[in-house]
Amino acid sequence: MKTTGGTDDQKRRAGERAAELVADGDVVGLGSGSTAAYAIRAIGRATADGLTVRGIPTSFDSRRLARESGIPICSLGEVDGVDVAIDGADRIDADHHLIKGGGAAHAREKVVDAAADRFVVVADPSKTVETLSHPVPVEVLPEAYAAVERDVEDLGGGATLRRGEAKDGPVVTDNGNLVLDCAFGRIDDPRGLARRLSGVPGVVEHGLFVDLADTVYVGTDDGVERLE
Incomplete structure (x- = not known):
């Protein structure tokens, strides 16, 4: 259930601006999605110009793009930490809580993003909202999906199995x-909902990223807006 909206130029400006934060010797979390892809390509160009980095991809697609862009890749188990992670979001609220998982990569994304010194x-502007209300992707064990559906209903939600x-x-x-x-519906307490979803048996990871984002770059028609 990938979200749409925003222009390629807006996404490119945001991704390329974030890529400028990567310093020589950094370990970089490489997020998934169309906006993060611009950051990966920009890091790849910097690598070709002599920047030394190692990237930790968060999905099959980001791994493929990193390799195509010439970025050396590694895993979390091969490094002492992550200096910076760059990733997109499906929705961003006024407190910088996120909903992610439109590309179904949120479990690995959360592990890498949470491990980073700076996330x-x-x-693009279409992803910013005052209050979250977008459906929350929840990765579940295949054997548990029906039970998780019932538990989500008990939490006041409605669950739909994502079809290919x-x-x-x-x-x-x-x-x-x-x-x-x-x-x-309207999520007035993202922290509380995140905590309750994490406690549901069979849930591998949910797409609420609460208190994780350090900086948000929003690409616009004429520049980049930085939100702290």
Whole structure:
């Protein structure tokens, strides 16, 4: 359930601005999605010009793009830490809480983004809202999806199994799990909902990223707006 909106130029400005934060010797978390892809390409160009970095991809697609861009890649287990992670978001509220998971990569994204000394979000203006209300992607164990659906209903939400496009059956994550898109309406307490979802048996990870973003770059028609 990828979100749409924003122009390529807006996304490019945000991604390239975030890529300027990467310093020589850094370990960089490489996010997923169309805006993060611009950052990965920009880091790749800097690598070709002599910048020495190592990238930790958060999805199959970001790994493929990193390799195509000439960025040396590694895993979390091979490094002592992550200097900066650059990733997109499906929605960003006024307190910089995020909803992610439109590309079903939010479990790995959260691990890398949370491990980073600095987590930078890149987005276009269509992703910014005052209060979150977008459905929350929840990665679940295949055997548990029906039970998780019932638990989500008990939490006041409605869960829909994400179906694959141009294939029969559901979306399967890089981790071999399923995704439920869970609609709660207006989310006035992201911290509380995040805590409750994390406590549901069978949930691998949910797409609420609470108190994780350090900086948000929003690409506009004529520049980049920095939100702290």
